[in-house]
Amino acid sequence: MTHPLILPELLENIFSFLAKDKALYPTLFVNHLWYQCGAPILWHRVEFFNKDYHQSRRALNMSRALTRRLINFKKVMRGKIKPLYCSKMAYLRLESLKISDAFITAILHSCPNIRFLILDKSKGFSNIPIIEIARCCPKLLHLSLDACKAITDRCISEIVRSCPKLEYVCLDSSRSLNITGVSVIEIVQFCPNLIYLNLSCQYRIKDVSFCAITCSCIKLQHLDLSFNYYITDDAVCGIVRSCPNIQYLILHSTDITDKTIYDIAHYCSNLLVLNVGDCRSISKESIHFLSSKKPTLDIILDT
Structure with missing residues (x-):
């Protein structure tokens, strides 16, 4: 009789509960099967959120632990050989961070199944990787770009025309966005399934x-x-x-x-x-x- 803990389907079901409280990591070191079942679950949802957010003229304050984790993640995503399971990523949150064009582009090109993308209050990147969202994430459902200075009308137009399944769009500017009424017209024209729309603080509309x-x-x-x-x-x-x-x-x-x-x-x-x-x-x-x-x-x- 097969032992229940070597059945992949059962392991994946159990591991999905462990991921909620970060108890899944130790299981990766048990054996090869457990790693194969656990790694895709960890890659499904990737979050880097700066709880100690304080924006100054030069940098964003981050804890040492978050800085270390982010550096390691950057090395992985910008390496020549990508992890086997990075294509499983469906949820990406990079909030209140300083990130580069190359870093975002590397993620988008390696993770075509992203459905939830949050870049709130992050800086250091231009509109180039934002336009890449349109080309790399056709399955996108949720887009949040609060206070992203790089966003322009062209960015929004490219995204909504290429991501027709969008249901959630958050563009709370906090006086940082450079979009006009053109973006609003594009959003409502090309996102027929829109359920959530945040256009607060849009002084140019x-x-x-x-x-x-x-x-x-x-x-x-x-x-x-x-x-x-x-x-x-x-x-x-x-x-x-x-x-x-x-x-x-x-x-x-x-x-x-x-x-x-x-x-x-x-x-x-x-x-x-x-x-x-x-x-x-x-x-x-x-x-x-x-x-x-x-x-x-x-x-x-x-x-």
């Missing part, structure tokens, strides 16, 4: 571009337009009337008025959370009306 969301994003569930001072009631009202599946609507620090609130009360039947903090043109009467129409709605008013 005008109201007419936000109106484009009304044309194609019927599956949209989460929309963040906070700190967009050029957006008006007309754009937001058009969105809430055309996107019936919205559950989370973030309009913090915008110049919307009671007109938007009344439209939300009438058209957003699935809305769960509404953030209108620091929206100074909204009256208490409209909020009371909205609350009476949607008593279970979580309305955030705090500044």
Whole structure:
């Protein structure tokens, strides 16, 4: 009778639980079979997140442990011989790091099955590897580029035209992105399956571009337009009337008025959370009306 711990299918099932609390690493040294079953699971999700993030003019502060791990990972990915299982990578998070064009490009060329890509608050790279995302990651579902200074309209256009399965796009600028309304139009035109869209702090995007969301994003569930001072009631009202599946609507620090609130009360039947903090043109009467129409709605008013 075959021992259960030499059945690959059973081992892979067990190892998938061990990966959650980083207990999988010791199993790689048991024997060759255990390594073959465990290594692909580790490569499936790769994360380097700088918890001690503090951006200065010259560098990003990182712990010694994170620096050592990142250096080793760079050596592996930029080496002539790539690991056998790197093609298994589906989730990549490089957040608050200083990384180069060559490093990102090496990863993208070696890992064509990436579906989740997060480069939030990282720096040191240009728009060249970002454009490479379009050529190397056609299966991409989730893209987050918060505060990435290298992002341009061309980057967004290349990505959305080559990654039609995109469901999650986060471009919270924090005053670092260089995109315009052209990117918004490209996103809504080429991402019909979009569920999550974050365009907060996009000071270069005008109201007419936000109106484009009304044309194609019927599956949209989460929309963040906070700190967009050029957006008006007309754009937001058009969105809430055309996107019936919205559950989370973030309009913090915008110049919307009671007109938007009344439209939300009438058209957003699935809305769960509404953030209108620091929206100074909204009256208490409209909020009371909205609350009476949607008593279970979580309305955030705090500044």
